[in-house]
Amino acid sequence: MIENFKDRILSLIEYLPPIPGVINDLIKLLESENCDVREISRIIEQDPSLSVNVLRIANSAFYGLPYKVSSIQYAVNLIGFRELASLCIFCGVGSAFNPPAGIDTIDLKMFWKHSIATGIIAKIFCREFDIGVRENLYLAGLVHDIGKIVIDRSDHDIYSGVIRLTYDDNISVTEAEDKIIGESHSSIGSWLLEKWKLPRMFIETAAYHHLVRDASEEYRELVAVISLADQIARLKGFGFGGDMRGIILTGTPAFEIVRDKNPHIGDLDMARFVMDLDRADNEIFEMEKIING
Numbered sequence: 001m002i003e004n005f006k007d008r009i010l011s012l013i014e015y016l017p018p019i020p021g022v023i024n025d026l027i028k029l030l031e032s033e034n035c036d037v038r039e040i041s042r043i044i045e046q047d048p049s050l051s052v053n054v055l056r057i058a059n060s061a062f063y064g065l066p067y068k069v070s071s072i073q074y075a076v077n078l079i080g081f082r083e084l085a086s087l088c089i090f091c092g093v094g095s096a097f098n099p100p101a102g103i104d105t106i107d108l109k110m111f112w113k114h115s116i117a118t119g120i121i122a123k124i125f126c127r128e129f130d131i132g133v134r135e136n137l138y139l140a141g142l143v144h145d146i147g148k149i150v151i152d153r154s155d156h157d158i159y160s161g162v163i164r165l166t167y168d169d170n171i172s173v174t175e176a177e178d179k180i181i182g183e184s185h186s187s188i189g190s191w192l193l194e195k196w197k198l199p200r201m202f203i204e205t206a207a208y209h210h211l212v213r214d215a216s217e218e219y220r221e222l223v224a225v226i227s228l229a230d231q232i233a234r235l236k237g238f239g240f241g242g243d244m245r246g247i248i249l250t251g252t253p254a255f256e257i258v259r260d261k262n263p264h265i266g267d268l269d270m271a272r273f274v275m276d277l278d279r280a281d282n283e284i285f286e287m288e289k290i291i292n293g
């Protein structure tokens, strides 16, 4: 196992660029009880690249509108201000990880595809099965595995070794991380999000998506939904989620937590849901374009 890896990661996190001021304003807004459409539109309009992204999202196939959206206020109303604040925050967070030229990284396209798919599947799952969690699923999906890029940025050779070990020993990515670096992408991701002062729900999603029962009562259901969506995304081969081990959906702690809160999903045909998910393809593709530029 590698010595002092934790210290190395913590100092890397210390030196990552801070998230831009406008993103901080949005985070504060997201946490406040009474933020309104005008306030968030005003913040977004101050930042041209953010405004462009918001309009691209509003005009994407994801919302399937027959007309063009050209006003930020309209886009905010359409997408919902919490969801939109989430997306903008993500654009800011994602850009902090654009690799410097000439540096080797894991396949970032596949990494983001998996994260995007996780957020979108979580949203579809909650909408279709009428699950009590509705907000912030998208951002939670996007950041759940962020620790992986932190590790990779800290030392690409080490993380390549982790991925190789998942294949060679047929173990999960968390087990391989534990063997090689003695920390998991879950805890590392949560340190980063804590440092960036993201709301608690996202920190918990990163920290506990592989150990859902350890999440706090308040966010356990959200974390469980993301954990389920993460498994479905891997099952469907949307992007690269770290390992390809056999996945059983029902009977997992994540499924049980969601079912305890929403007993009606006990009768639902999960296999059918997973099979029918090809309709998420377009949404994933559109979001990928927006995030990968």
Ligand SMILES: [Fe+2]
Residues within 6 Å of the ligand: 144, 145, 185, 209, 210
């Ligand atoms: Fe993960």
Ligand SMILES: [Fe+2]
Residues within 6 Å of the ligand: 114, 118, 144, 145, 230, 241
């Ligand atoms: Fe994942």
